[in-house]
Amino acid sequence: MSVDEKAPVTADGQLWDGVVTLHGRVEHRLAKALQSRHGIGLSEFRALCRLSRAADGELRMQELADLIGLNQSSVSRLVARLEAAGLTRRDMCPKDRRGVYTVITDEGRDVHRDAAPTYAETLTAALDDAADDPALAQLLAVLRP
Secondary structure (H helix, E strand, O other), X not given: OOOOOOOOOOHHHHHHHHHHHHHHHHHHHHXXXXXXHHOOOHHHHHHHHHHHHOHHHEXXXXXXXXXXXXXXXXXXXXXXXXXXXXXXXXXXXXXXXXXXXXXXXXXXXXXXXXXXXXXXXXXXXXXXXXXXXXXXXXXXXHHXX
């Protein structure tokens, strides 16, 4: 294929490109705001968020991985960082000694509570700004009526 020939882009391809672009922009802004204001990463915030909503503030490691979109290895490293910071602790599953729960601590709940407004405000601002981009405006009009 010569440089002048371009592969056709389907409607689904354009839609997906918009979703990927929007996701990247929003993720970048969220990560930057959470790190600069609260000293935590976006994955850490998401883990604390899921744990704070869970019954008894605990989830099996695999459940947490599935909920925040990480593989087992990545969630193990994430939980190790959260544990080292005193934001979570591990607990054995009483019915299955091989299973491990991640449990949010009081300090973890405090960090989540303090960071949640930053997350919400930054998310809204990032989506508002993205709506000004003609390439994303139509997508956002559908996703965010």
